[in-house]
Amino acid sequence: MRYLPHTDADRRAMLQAIGVPSIDSLFRDVPEAVRLKQSVDLPPQQGELEVERAIAGFAARNIGTSSAPSFLGAGAYRHHVPAAVDHLIQRGEFLTSYTPYQPEVSQGTLQYLFEFQTQVALLTGMDVANASMYDGASATAEAVMMANRVTRRERAVVSGNLHPHYREVVATHARYLGFAVDFLPPDPRANEDLAARIDDKTSCVVVQNPGFFGQVRDYTKLGEACHAKGALLIVVVNEIVSLGAVKPPGEMGADIVAGEGQSLGVALGYGGPYVGLFATRDRFVRQMPGRLCGQTVDADGQRGFVLTLSTREQHIRREKATSNICTNSGLCSLAFTIHLTLLGETGFTRLAALNHAKAAELADRLEKGAGVKVVNDSFFNEFTVSLNGKSAAEVAEKLAAKRILGGVPVSRLYPGRPELADLLLVAATETNTGEDMTALAAALKEAVR
């Protein structure tokens, strides 16, 4: 087996040095009745060529977004990732290192985490960000739990424009920790009145911007309403590229920003691993979940970086920790930070403008050319279209049969709600060409006829 270095002679010599006759003697603490006498019933070892062929066989049964016009969003977005990103994250010194608990031999990881934290703080307009979370959904749930700790209250208000998966994750944690959540109904036109739901028991209000259905809103007044009642405003951003064009949550008075960073550097990869973003105000730092990297000096007085404030974390605080989280999304945060470094201010704002322009063009072409109606009064790079009463799920299947990944039916995420059944989420990014849009408009026109 190519990964295992020992020869039989090595094994014999080592058993002799240990002073036991066979490997079985090293497993003597395993009760006799549960020792497997032979290998389990699975195929035997295979060479690299055979395994590669087998995995390629799985891949061949899928339609990838790079081989078909794709307009899928709903919390995961296809962007062009510069070749340098994937090259750099595969350097073994990044790929095969552990959590930087030994800072003397981990300055590479620690410095990029410090830069990542700074970039996330700048994008969101917040004071401080952590070293990443699992994904946007779990970051959102952690944000709600943090708001409960900060305010010592146990009632959250969640917008009908928050991604349904994120809502479900919040609901799961609420059930187990016993806090209350006021979930507003799905709100495709963003008409909900969140301020009216806030009272002096509210710990936080959770909104998403751009919303799940695509609308862009200024939540400054909502933030003021929250603060007047002692509640926190949590803003979720799951298309991080939007922050190159849209007013950042920090300028709206957000207290916590939870986000999904997949759009920068991270492959779509059928949904994971992605990279959760988490930012807040300086005064709440000690209530934050997740790893934090901080600056310090070494014994020679040189600048260096370490993981810090770990007295919040499970390996020190155990059952009193701010979260049970152990890992971050290290390698995905590296991909994120490299992509954003390559873009810089110029590239990132241009990328955002390009995305908005593509989406605006697509919205026009679908309304004029496909006879569908754009529901939104505002959007960044994703919007909702209404299919004249046709089932969006069926339309998506018809498009897929023509090898067009035309959009995400809202009913997939909000099943059992007839009023949402004809809504399709459509996203456009810099990767979509004019030909893609022509193909979608034509196919959609036929499907909704």
Added chain:
Amino acid sequence: MSNPHGTITGNRGLQLEEKLIFEQGVEGRCGVDLPDPPKVKSRMGGVERRGPIGLPGLSEPQAIRHYTRLSQKNFAIDAGMYPLGSCTMKHNPRLNEKAVRMPGLGDLHPMQPVSTVQGALALIDTLAHWLKTLTGMPAVAMSPAAGAQGELCGVMAIKAAHEAKGDHARKVILVPESAHGTNPATAAACGYAVEAIPANERGRVDLDAFKKELGPHVAGIMITNPNTCGLFENDIVEIGKAVHAAGGYFYCDGANFNAIVGRVRPGDLGIDCMHINLHKTFSTPHGGGGPGSGPVVLSAALAPYAPLPFVVHGPNGFRLVEEAKGEGAKTFGRLKAFHGQMGMFVRALAYMMSHGSDGMRQASEDAVLNANYVQARLGEVMTAPFPGPCMHEALFDDRFLNGSGVSTLDIAKALIDEGFHPMTMYFPLVVHGALLIEPTESETKETLDQFIAVMRGLAERAKKGDADFFHHAPRLTPRRRLDETLAARKPVLRWRPAPTERQAAE
């Protein structure tokens, strides 16, 4: 600027000093070429960004050099032996990296129609089959993002099962003091109180004392097996029977499953659930701290409560159950967006198929052999707290350093100068000054012999009273010991422009 190397640059040969990107950026530089956006009327509802973000501008070659230099400040499995106990730093095959990037896998969107992702669902189902077969368990929840989220999944399923029976009286989860910190943190995150399981002088659960802790108030137990001392819990079957007799469930922390793959099926031990760290046992890369992946195998009693979504076989191929009805009617809910860490599933399956049933059994045996070899060869100069063979990791305490003025931490830092990553230190908490060494199956006998020679040399030097040497280690690293107290007392968690520069600009 003065520097410890006496060079003009502060560089030290191939070790290059590297400023932050924010200290290098120049306005107008950019590492990507994008077309001019067509002029369109904004449809962002008047909520546009007004001011600059403050991101630095670097060209592509600058960015590549930056991250290359940073990478050279990291230790890695690719560079040398990384004997971190409990973390399982084994070889990360590059085939797995190639596999995950294949078109048709790396470019799949999670919300594509299931008719267009039958291969992806088949891959998840195949990996699930391998995990169920290796553990001897009937079901597996694939979606948890990491081991700690897998723990949440298991304990949430336990609570859901009790509640489904109308039993709301069980408020306690029993956890040994030697457990990973995630275990008590998880129990607390599910609304449980945590009580300790007593240990015996052999580093294992004290069966008789444990039975006295059980009762109608106990929802379940969380036990790591092999445990965090690197020992197999030889009363594990009786422990499982006792907790079931008391009406509780058995959560097994599978962090150390790599010691027994192909030799023992946890399902035969009477467990109800166990998370599997794909980044440990099945070698998905640790990536500097993540991402992980933590599928949870479930007994028949807990399987109905599995989180959404999951893959099922349908008449026209595979389906995804994404809502709380039908097969998902009893689900406890959802833990993350979409379907799980697919990128890790591909890598883990490639790893498992490469090893095969025979290779995985051999890998476990070699891991155990290597740890016992280290334990045996270091036993004369270091002190082991518990007698007998270990499993995949060798545990020592700091009695061998008594009176030397040298601590476990000092030994670890001196090891860095010798070109090895330190072992896990001060964990498990039940052993004083613990040094937990996990060589893994990836190391050759020659590397182990060199490591052993270094450890013997350091132990002897410490015993001779050369404490000063140790207190100043490491000397040869990109940075020497860092002031962690300063970092925590005055947290600097992001870069900001230096005030002097800003004032000068104004």
